[in-house]
Amino acid sequence: MNGKVYFSNSLSREKEEFIALEAGKAGIYSCGPTVYHDAHIGNMRHVLLADTTKRVLRVAGYDVKHVMNITDVGHLVGDGDDGEDKMEVGKAREGMDAWGVAKKYEESFFVDTKRLNVIRPDVVCHATGHIPEQIAMIKTLEEKGFTYINSDGVYFDTSKYSDYGKMAKLDIEGLEAGSRVGFNDKKNKTDFALWKFSPKDEKRDMEWDSPWGMGFPGWHIECSAMAMKYLGDSFDIHTGGMDLIPVHHSNEIAQSECASGCKPFVKYWLHNEFLNTGDIKMSKSSGEFLTIQSLIDAGYDPLAFRYLCLNTHYRKPLNFSWEIMQNIAKIYQKMKTKILALKENSDDNITLSDLAMKYDADFKSAIYNDMNISLALTTSNLILNDKILSDAEKYSLILSHDLVYGFDFENMDLEVLEIPKNIIELAEKRKAAKDNKEWESSDKYRDQILKLGYIVKDNKDGYEIIKE
Ligand SMILES: [Zn+2]
Known part of the structure; x- marks a missing residue:
């Protein structure tokens, strides 16, 4: 290795030296986009954290395997177990089925990451492409006694896992009633859905048969099932936005460590702050x-x-x-x-x-x-x-x-360097104003162009635009 690498680990809340589980190799899992809408620039901040982590470790001499998921089912509007599936929201907006919405926004996500020169992860895995793995993991949790079934689906019983919320340092006792809105028949406020039943009177675009009936996986189980499939029961680094710590990542840790028999799920958790x-x-x-x-x-x-x-x-x-x-x-x-x-x-x-x-x-x-x-x-x-x-x-x-x-x-x-369309439009407006001898407004356009980092200069053919 070319030198010691240090990361701030959200799990220990300390800066720690990175010691890979397997010498010379580093496994990274990153929570990917929920493909129901375009990604906003805040999402891209996390994409860049994951990309930079990978690049730094490569420069340090590690053989990095980077896995990122595409959430194309199961992520509900409230990030918990309530509310509409985000894919359904996208569907209502776009007038196409959930599969079409997922395809459209996955494509636009990768257009954006390419524009940012982000290295494509080595494995890009879809929640909908890993239903058997998720069902198998829920079955393991069921066999080990960590689950119960209620009217909504199969739930993880967080009271059975004494370390629940260890990274978030969740004050489980102190959680106010209703602070995590949930179904009345949840045993504990922090319990979460592993498998959700399809509505009885409705056919969803995305639903699968399972040992518990027709339905779809909860949002959290996909990350655990896919991370463990591609990186093993324990791996080096998991990245995400810090907003994911209290629920999504707490749940990932709980279900993964309970399924694997208390093997530590992730060694280093890296989270970016908000944009x-x-x-x-x-x-x-x-x-x-x-x-x-x-x-x-x-x-x-x-x-x-x-x-x-x-x-x-x-x-x-x-x-x-x-x-x-x-x-x-x-x-x-x-x-x-x-x-x-x-x-x-x-x-x-x-x-x-x-x-x-x-x-x-x-x-x-x-x-x-x-x-x-x-x-x-x-x-x-x-x-x-x-x-x-x-x-x-x-x-x-x-x-x-x-x-x-x-x-x-x-x-x-x-x-x-391409001159952006809006700059050309402004330059055209400036030219029209000049032709009409409207000097004040032509100056206004010139200043606007300058503010955006370009200079418009007159020449014998009309004008030229150069980057400031
Ligand atoms: Zn995730």
Whole structure:
């Protein structure tokens, strides 16, 4: 291995050295999207945490196996056992069946992750494709006496597992009545559905026969069943948004450890903090929330959003505003311009000087220290501004750092940067205003374009737009 790696483990609430269960290998499971709608930029923050974890471990020399699920059934609106299945919500909105909704939004999820240059997980597994595995796990839990059946389905009895809520440090006794809305015939407030019965008078698009009758799996069991299928009863790392700790991840731990006979389910739990969008007015075309497409529509490169996420530590809240986005886009653009200028002097066989090695050591200690990527980026920017290092050294260092950043600096080309549609529209409006000698409004459009990071210049053919 190339150095010790440390992660903040939500389970111990401490920063711990990463010691793989099997030397040289690392298994990572990430809770994937519920494919009933487009992913918002907050979801993408978790996708980037998972991607960065994988990249850091690869740079450290681990052979990483990354598994991510697609939740295409069973995730209810309230994250618990009540409310409509999210797929049904999508179905009502889209006018297609649940399978069509799932396919549509899985595709759009991967379009977005590609735009962010996220490495596709080694295994992408669907809840609907693993019904037998989920049924088998529920049967094991039933045989071991951890379940009961009520009018709603098969439930996990959390009172039978003394460690329930250990990661969330849930105050089970103190949970107020009704704080977890549930069915009246749940034995304990924290009990959760493993298998839900189909409504008697209704045929669902997604339902399966089971030893307990027609129905569908609960949301939590899919992650346990698939994680254990692809990574074993115990594995190294599980990632997710921190909002999943109290219910989803507490339930995953409970059912997995009870099914496997108390084997520790996951060694390191990594959670990212929220991305707050405050009171930003959402664009209508993208629905009621910000998506990667909203950023593109506003003239931003999705990779500038990647820079924004990397520049804030994953365990700190990230505030998003258009002003912040604009500033970051400028910083990212400047970095790219500097790197492009180095390209012609690149040398694949360069031997690094002591100074270059020192910079590289700084970079590695930052990334291995609980993924302090913003500190790593500071080092990379110091490298770019260094007066002693050669261009070839700088370029070689930056490309190796990019294995963690994932900006794909090697293949970028400033010339082919597409001018976004909204910028062209504004430039056209400016031209029309100028032709009509409406100077005030033509200036207004020019300023608007500048605010979005572009400069419009008049020339003999009309005008040209360049990136600021
Ligand atoms: Zn999950």
